[in-house]
Amino acid sequence: MQTLYDKLWQSHVVHEESDKSDGMALLYIDRHLVHEVTSPQAFEGLRLAGRKPWRLDSILAVADHNVPTTERSHGISDPISRLQVETLDQNCADLGITEFKMNDLRQGIVHVIGPEQGATLPGMTVVCGDSHTSTHGAFACLAFGIGTSEVEHALATQCLLLKKAKAMQVLVEGQLGYGVTAKDIALAVIGKIGTAGGTGYAIEFAGSAVRALSMEARMTLCNMAIEAGARAGMIAVDDITIDYIKGRPFAPKGELWEKAVAYWRTLKSDEGVTFEQVIRLDATQIKPQITWGTSPEMVTTVDGRVPDPAQIADAVKRHDMERALKYMGLAPNTPISEIRLDKIFIGSCTNSRIEDLRAAAEVVKGRHIAANIKLAMVVPGSGLVKHQAEQEGLDRIFRDAGFEWREPGCSMCLAMNDDRLAPGERCASTSNRNFEGRQGPGGRTHLVSPVMAAAAAVAGHFVDVREIY
C-alpha cells in the first residue's frame, strides 16, 4: 500500500544508488517554473559551465516579485528591480524559454498562473525557486520550492537529487462554518503543529472538509504547507480537480485528455495505508484565525486575546513571545477585536484568485473602508484574474468601497516593489508570512483570510466577519 506521496515519488525515480541507506534519489522534473529573483545566478551558472537547459518545453517563466502594481506603461522605475526583470527577459529570449512578460495578460504570480494555464497537472513533479511552490500540490503533484543551485541543476539535468521525506496526513473532518475558509484551516494547522511541525515531512491534506474545498481553496491550503515546515503539501485527485483543469491552455485535449484523466484518478493514497504521522482537526470547531506575532504559528482566533508571555514557562518561547509583542506593538491580553489597522492587503499567492476576490467583494459591497484605514488594496494574482474580476464588476465594488485596484504581482506580500508598509504601520494581510519586516521594515503584519481582511477594512479594526456578513 502506498500514500499519494509514495506514488508521486516512485513514479519519478530515475536513479537510486543500490545502497539506499540515505534515501537519496535522482527524481525527474516535469515542470519547472521560473521567476526573476531566484534564477539569474542559475542561468549564469549554466552559461559559465557551457550548459544548456535540458528540456525547454518543461519551463515556464514569469516576472512577479519586482513588478509594479501601478501603471506599467513606463516600465519599472527602480533600476535594480528593472535589471532583474530584464535579465529574466534576456535569459528567456536567449534560450528560447516561454515567458509571460510584464504586459502580457497572462502575467501574474507564478503560483497563480501555473494552475490557471493548466501548466500544473496531476502526477507531475513541479519545482520553482520559491518556497510556495507547495501550492501546486493541490493538484496531486509533488511540488516543492528549491534554491538557486537546484534551479540550475533542474535546468541542466531535468532532475534533482532529493531525499525522501516522511509522510504526514492532516485530516480535517466536518463542515467548515460560515465565514471560515481554507486560510483558517491552514493557520489552525500551523497553530497546532507549529512552523517546524512539518519539517522533514510531505503533508497530504485529507478529510471531508478538504474534499469539500474548491481548487482555489485547496491551493490556499497547500500554499501554506511550507509555513508548517513541510516542503510539499498535496491533495488527492477528485472530480473537482479534473473539472478545474479541463479546457485550460496547457491541459491535454481529446483522446489524450481521456487517457490522462484515467491515470489521474489513481493519484490518491491507498485505503488503509499508514502515515508516519496523522494530525486531526475538527472543521466545525475552526474559527476565523488571526496572527498576533511574527511567525505564522503565533496565531489565535478572532474572539481571542493577545497572549501573555508571563504565562509561558519555557524561557526561549517566552523570550520569543516578548520580542514578537514588542515588534508588533501589542500589549498582552489585548482583545483581538481591539487591534486597529492602518492598511489592508488582499493579494499574494495564498489568496489572490478569483474566488478570494469574490468573497472579499461580497463583504465590502455597499460599504466603505473605515476612516483610519490609510490604504486598502486589492492585487489580483494574475492578469486573467484581474480581467475576470472586472468582467464581474468586482473592481467597481472594491473601488466604490475605497480600495485601490492594482495590477497583478507579489506586491506587498514581500514588498520588493514599491508597495510596502511604513515603520510601525499595521496591516491585515491575506498573504502567508508575518515575519519582521516582511511587508516593509518595521511593518506589522496580521495574517487573515480575504473575508476577514475585508471586514477589518470596513470596521477599521479586526472584527468577526460572521457578525457583519
Next chain:
Amino acid sequence: MEKFHSCKGLVAPLDRANIDTDAIIPKQFLKSIKRSGFGQNLFDEWRYLDHGEPGMDVTQRRLNPDFILNQPRYRGAQILLARANFGCGSSREHAPWALQDYGFRAIIAPSFADIFFSNCFKIGLLPIVLDTNIVDRIFHEVNSTEGYCLTVNLEKQTVTTPSGEICTFDVDPFRKHCLLNGLDEIGLTLQYADKIKAFEEKRRTEQPWLFA
C-alpha cells in the same frame, strides 16, 4: 562548490528560535543578479540601526551595538550557534550565500528548515544538527567564555568543545561525500544522462500530455 573538511572557529551565539530567511537577508538585497557580496547585509535589519538598501556604503551606516555579531568578541566568527527551525521561510539561497560570504563555515542548531538545510550543502556551508540539550549547553559555555571555539570535523562527523568533549552528528553519506570533495552535483548527475533520457522517453510514451 567549496570543499569542507574541518574547521576550528570562533562561535557566535544567536539566541532566538525560528530565524527566517527574511531576517537572514532582507528582500531588497535579493534584487542582485550576482552570487556574491551578500555578507555585508547579513541580518541587515538587526545589524544596522538605519534602513539598508542595495548599493549603500555599509561603512557609513550605523551599527546596532546590541546585535550579537557586532560585539567585538565575536568578530571573525566562523561557526554560528542558533536555535530550532533556523532558516525557515523562503527558499532564497541568498541566505546561505550571505552567511558564507560573511565568513561562516558551519551552523549548529537543534533543527533547520528543510529547504535552507539542503541549500547549505549545495554551496559548501555545513549545517549541523545537535541535540537541544547540547545546544543549550554550548550556548551557556559560549556566553561565559570569551574566545570560545569549536572544532568541526566532517570526516569524523564530530564537534569538539574546548574542554575536549566530543559530540557526533549525522550527515547523509552522499552529501558528505560531495562536501568533502567539493563536487559539482550537476556534473555528477550528468553521468546518468543516458538513464535520464531513457526515463524521459518512457514517460513520453506513457504520459504524452506532459510533453506538449
